[in-house]
Amino acid sequence: MAAGAIRSVVTEQQLRRARLLSGLIIFTFLAMHMTNHVFGLISVEMADYARRWFLPIWRNKIGSTLLYGSFIVHIILVLGSLYMRRSLAMPWSEAAQITLGLLVPVLLIDHIVATRLSSSLFYLRDSYETVVHTLWSKSPFNGAKQSLALVVIWLHGCIGIHFWLRYRPWYSAIWPGVLTIGILLPTLSLLGFVQMGRTMATPVYLLSGYPGGYYDPTSLSADANATLMRIRITMHGTFLAAVLCVFTLRAVRWLRERAHLITIRYPGGEAISVPRGYTVLEASRMAGRPHYAVCGGKGRCSTCRVQVIEGEDNLPACDAQEERTLSRIKAGKGVRLACQLRPTGPVTVTPLLMAKTPSDEAPDSYEAIPGREREIAVLFCDIRNFTTLTESRLPFDIVFLLNRYFNVVGQAVEQAGGRMDKFIGDGAMALFGITGSEELACRQALDAARRIIEGIENLNEQLSGELPDPLRIAIGIHTGPAVVGTLGYGNARTLTAIGDTVNVASRLEAVAKDLDTKLVMSAPVADLAGLDFSSIPSREISVRGRTEPLKVYVFEKGVRKALEGLDLDPGSA
Known part of the structure; x- marks a missing residue:
């Protein structure tokens, strides 16, 4: 089969990288081209002047080869991926990106012929004056079509880059700025085109031509126009034929594969018959069965993983990408990625992350995300003597006291830039670094600890007549990798974190209780915060579940003063 022959030469990962690289080159050109349009808000002359700075980058042998080569390669790879995709069932975001991508050549071919080819073959002056006059005054329909093309190409590129970067740890921190640029640049670019068109449409504006103004620089001879029309028809016809060829080959493959069906069984006895060569994820999508695939089926995450129950003899070996991902999560025997697994015979699998049905989840919500x-x-923080304090108090008094305490902790965490995770009894858990760097997260956690300690001291003063003993707080802070995602059911869903880092932070809070101190933090927190804690006592402790001892800093006395003496401004990291 053609798809198998392609995979024997190059891997899917290599094809995706080539498609990404070619797309980035096109996107870079488009961003520069639209930036040039923006100068049209000043004047036509200013746009043409700025063009002198942008044009040399692309109007040379290297630049032209990169740009037009990337355009051709990208189209070929997109059509190739469309052919190799076994099923056209996909999330709406993927469908939107593919649809926009197929519209790009249709909308762009005429513009390429009317500018670059006209300039190269017939020496047409493709300046802003020439092109805008043609698109605004002589052919407004083409002007509207090219404006649409600009928006379509930009959206297609933005969606692709978003899919590529959306799960990078640093991407969420720059997302607001990226979104702002993504909206402003095409808007200002189109406004620049409109401004230039309106300026040139005024009677007082004369096109610069031969002396006397009788020469229209946008005009070509009848023979030249006929030649360009033949080129347009050939390019449109070639692209249309290529698209039809892809879908024809898909239809032929579908008919041939009907004779080689395999059965994939799921928990509960559900069985899906698909042609041999389909991935388990494609089978799930064909059947309309919810199946997590956060990375879009590219093998970069493990959310689609399944446990193979029966049919291990019908499993092909893992490719390099799948092997890396499975090794990273220390997957057990029989665990495979559904987006990469193409069974050669009947198998029975169990998805290890059960996806919610579309009606059960809110896909646009920040909370509704997989881990x-x-x-x-x-x-982690806790009140050390809370049980003793509440033994002789009425339940309503305990609720009042807890709410005052929760208010102190919650405000401290939010003001420091963190996120309250949960309250458990008289304990609380807070997360820092869901957005932003780990260094900033550590500084924010220390700032929150200082605010909590200050708040508890103020609360003790306010309730001195009500409490037999002041509230005493114990805080533990640790940093490291954790899986952040939505856990829970129904209205009880919340964004939380799980993993060894969370367990260690909880145990450090218990250590603070045992040592009768207000704060215990791990050495990695101090190192990443970039602060000097040389005056703070340190020790190595054994943490249950870890083989190596962990160095921690123990704030035994004067913890509030010690933290106040440090620069804990969260924005300074």
Whole structure:
């Protein structure tokens, strides 16, 4: 089969990288081209002047080869991926990106012929004056079509880059700025085109031509126009034929594969018959069965993983990408990635992450996200003598006291830039670094600890007549990798973190209780925060579940003063 022959020469990962690289080159050109349009808001002359700075980058042998070569390669790879995709069932975001991508050549071919080819073959002056006059005054329909093309190409590129970067730890921190640029640049670019068109449409504006103004620089001879029309028809016809060829080959493959069906069984006895060569994820999508695939089926995450129950003899070996991902999560025997697994015979599998049905989840909500690994800081705090304090108090009094305490902790965490995770009894858990760097997360966690300690001291003063003994707080802080995602059911769903980092932070809070101190933090927190804790006592402790001892800093006395003496401004990291 053609798809198998392609995979024997190059891997899917290599094809995706080539498609990404070619797309980035096209996207870079488009961003520069639209930036040039923006100068049209000043004047046509200013846009042409700025063009002198952008044009040399692309109007040379290397630049032209990169740009037009990337355009051709990208189209070929997109059509190739469309052919190799076994099923056209996919999330709406993937469908939107593919649809926009197929519209790009249709909308762009005429513009390429009317500018670059006209300039190269017939020496047409493709300046802003020439092109805008043609698109605005002589052919407004083409002007509207090219404006649409600009938006379509930009959206297609933005979606692709978003899919590529969305789970990078640093991407969420720059997302607001990226979104702002993504909206402003095409908007200002189109406004620049409109401004230039309106300026040139005024009677007082004369096109610069031969002396006397009788020469229209946008005009070509009848023979030249006929030649360009033949080129347009050939390019449109070639692209249309290529698309039809892809779908024809898919239809032929579908008919041939009907004779080689395999059965994939799921928990509960559900069975899906698909042609041999389909991935388990494609089978799930064909059957309309919910199946997590956060990375879009590219093998970069493990959310689609399945446990193979029966049919291990019908499993092909893992490719390099799948092997790396499975090794990273220390997958057990029989665990495979559904997006990479193409069974050669009947199998029975169990998805290890059960996806919710579309009606059960809110896909646009920040809370409704599957787990992904991030470097975060985790803070646990607890009231050390709370049981003693509440033994002789009425339940309503205990609720009042807890709410005052929760208010102190919650405000401290939010003001420091963190996120309250949960309250458990008289304990609390907070996360830092869900957005932003790990260094900033550690500084924010320390700032929150200082604010909590200050708040508890103020609360003790306010309730001095009500409490037999002042409230005493114990705080533990640790940093490291954790899986951050949505856990829970129904209205009880919340964004939380799980993993060894969370467990260690909880145990450091218990150590603070045992040592009768207000704060215990791990050495990695101090190192990443970039602060000097040389004056703070340190020791190595054994943490249950870890083979190596962990160095921690123990704030035994004067913890508030020690933290106040340090620069804990969260924005200074």
